[in-house]
Amino acid sequence: MSDIHQLPLLSDVAPERSDAARNRVAILRATEELIAESGIHAVTMDAVAARAGVGKGTLFRRFGSREGLMAAMLNFSEAEWQAEVISGPPPLGPGADPMSRLLAFGRSRAERTLRHSDLISAAGAAANRSYAAYSFTAMHVRYLLGELGVSGDIPVLATALLAPLEAPILAHQVDADGLSLQRIQDGWAEVAHRIVQR
Amino acid sequence: MSDIHQLPLLSDVAPERSDAARNRVAILRATEELIAESGIHAVTMDAVAARAGVGKGTLFRRFGSREGLMAAMLNFSEAEWQAEVISGPPPLGPGADPMSRLLAFGRSRAERTLRHSDLISAAGAAANRSYAAYSFTAMHVRYLLGELGVSGDIPVLATALLAPLEAPILAHQVDADGLSLQRIQDGWAEVAHRIVQR
DNA sequence: CCACTAAACGGACTGCAGTCCGTTTATATT
DNA sequence: AATATAAACGGACTGCAGTCCGTTTAGTGG
Numbered sequence: 394m395s396d397i398h399q400l401p402l403l404s405d406v407a408p409e410r411s412d413a414a415r416n417r418v419a420i421l422r423a424t425e426e427l428i429a430e431s432g433i434h435a436v437t438m439d440a441v442a443a444r445a446g447v448g449k450g451t452l453f454r455r456f457g458s459r460e461g462l463m464a465a466m467l468n469f470s471e472a473e474w475q476a477e478v479i480s481g482p483p484p485l486g487p488g489a490d491p492m493s494r495l496l497a498f499g500r501s502r503a504e505r506t507l508r509h510s511d512l513i514s515a516a517g518a519a520a521n522r523s524y525a526a527y528s529f530t531a532m533h534v535r536y537l538l539g540e541l542g543v544s545g546d547i548p549v550l551a552t553a554l555l556a557p558l559e560a561p562i563l564a565h566q567v568d569a570d571g572l573s574l575q576r577i578q579d580g581w582a583e584v585a586h587r588i589v590q591r
Numbered sequence: 592m593s594d595i596h597q598l599p600l601l602s603d604v605a606p607e608r609s610d611a612a613r614n615r616v617a618i619l620r621a622t623e624e625l626i627a628e629s630g631i632h633a634v635t636m637d638a639v640a641a642r643a644g645v646g647k648g649t650l651f652r653r654f655g656s657r658e659g660l661m662a663a664m665l666n667f668s669e670a671e672w673q674a675e676v677i678s679g680p681p682p683l684g685p686g687a688d689p690m691s692r693l694l695a696f697g698r699s700r701a702e703r704t705l706r707h708s709d710l711i712s713a714a715g716a717a718a719n720r721s722y723a724a725y726s727f728t729a730m731h732v733r734y735l736l737g738e739l740g741v742s743g744d745i746p747v748l749a750t751a752l753l754a755p756l757e758a759p760i761l762a763h764q765v766d767a768d769g770l771s772l773q774r775i776q777d778g779w780a781e782v783a784h785r786i787v788q789r
Numbered sequence: 790c791c792a793c794t795a796a797a798c799g800g801a802c803t804g805c806a807g808t809c810c811g812t813t814t815a816t817a818t819t
Numbered sequence: 820a821a822t823a824t825a826a827a828c829g830g831a832c833t834g835c836a837g838t839c840c841g842t843t844t845a846g847t848g849g
Contacts (some may be wrong), residue, residue: 410815413827437805448829453807453826518759527763549778552764556754561716565725566750580747589787608845611797635835646799651837653797 417455419445424466433515438462463516467509474505475529491540492589498533499581502558507567507574513560530555541589550588557581615653617643622664623786629714635662661714665707672703673727689738690787696731697779700756705765711758728753739787748786755779 401435409417423445427436436461442449456462483489484497506513507577514518520527534551543550558581596765607615617782623635623645636657640647682695704711711718719724732749741748754760756779764770 431724450829496630545781546778549775550782552760552780556757557751562750562754577747580744583743584748584751584786587788588782590785608796753806
């Protein structure tokens with residue numbers, strides 16, 4: 394019992410070695426540069442490894458796969474966006490009434506997802522699996538629906554609101570159907586109103 | 592003008608050579624067998640080519656890519672399903688009132704999509720691009736919403752109803768959230784009622 | 790039946806994702 | 820400072836998707 398203070402703490406989980414930290418940053422920076430210079434298709438794992446000055450094995454140990462690397466890139470902007478939702482100014486952040494927050498959520502999320510759709514599709518399934526993107530939005534929408542006193546199966550209704558904000562669907566609406574972002578956003582607001590009514 | 596009957600007709604578009612037809616069938620059968628025996632992961636283009644007794648180049652000329660081959664496999668069951676919607680018995684087929692048809696559509700589509708989710712995800716983007724799966728469902732739901740006298744932006748509302756029926760979303764609800772098909776179908780019906788109300 | 794040609798064929802080749810395993814190194818311990 | 824060791828490293832290797840191009844063949848016109 395006298396050793397209890399030596400039990401592993403949650404904050405101890407990742408004592409990252411210094412060379413590992415240096416390489417992690419070098420890899421992410423190299424990826425960012427390659428995307429900026431030549432687009433996502435140019436981001437081959439060999440190219441990233443060469444530019445970052447690390448071996449290929451290092452890339453895969455850290456990020457698991459090309460998709461995992463892309464998901465890690467997404468995480469930066471995703472984290473910023475989540476911070477705006479959690480603690481930014483209303484109506485996206487707290488302070489506005491729940492319906493205003495919900496509408497701001499949909500509008501902002503559609504814009505952001507479309508802006509990053511290249512990266513999101515390159516991240517593929519990894520974007521959903523790891524990296525709390527999906528579960529964060531699901532939690533938030535469920536919370537807002539609860540605040541609004543919505544009746545019915547809230548997890549399922551939340552999914553119905555989130556599904557049209559997924560990247561492939563937005564991209565199809567813009568590219569194939571030729572819809573404007575404005576029209577998509579207005580349509581989502583209409584859907585939100587209809588789903589919310591009690 | 593006397594030659595007008597010799598102008599190319601729509602039905603002339605694909606005068607498929609006999610060896611090409613034979614190989615096409617052999618390829619699709621080989622694919623089906625491989626999937627049945629060892630699952631989709633075992634369907635490599637080399638394996639299909641070997642089993643079908645054709646060269647790899649033949650595979651790619653006919654189907655363009657592995658995803659294209661998977662999409663072609665999907666087309667069989669998709670065509671059957673579309674026939675049920677177009678001319679099968681009500682409430683899925685014509686004859687029932689539009690709301691009943693809409694509810695039957697969602698229920699049936701969710702079941703079918705989930706049943707084929709392996710193949711759909713293997714078909715990837717090709718499932719949406721070619722092969723009228725997406726556009727058929729979009730047309731049908733728009734038509735039913737029109738019949739129901741729904742107000743608002745019908746193409747966007749139709750997309751909102753179709754989005755939660757996409758394979759990745761259904762699969763996530765079942766695999767990650769642990770929802771039953773029944774609950775998903777009931778939830779979709781609830782969403783449909785709320786979106787339809789005028 | 791023969792010659793011609795456009796289409797189909799098929800397998801060697803390339804490029805990239807992902808794995809494996811022997812080598813190096815950061816850090817803790819004494 | 821020397822040693823131990825667990826973790827990180829990195830590049831050669833494998834497997835598969837997709838391409839290329841010289842060869843074969845089905846269909847046609849004489």
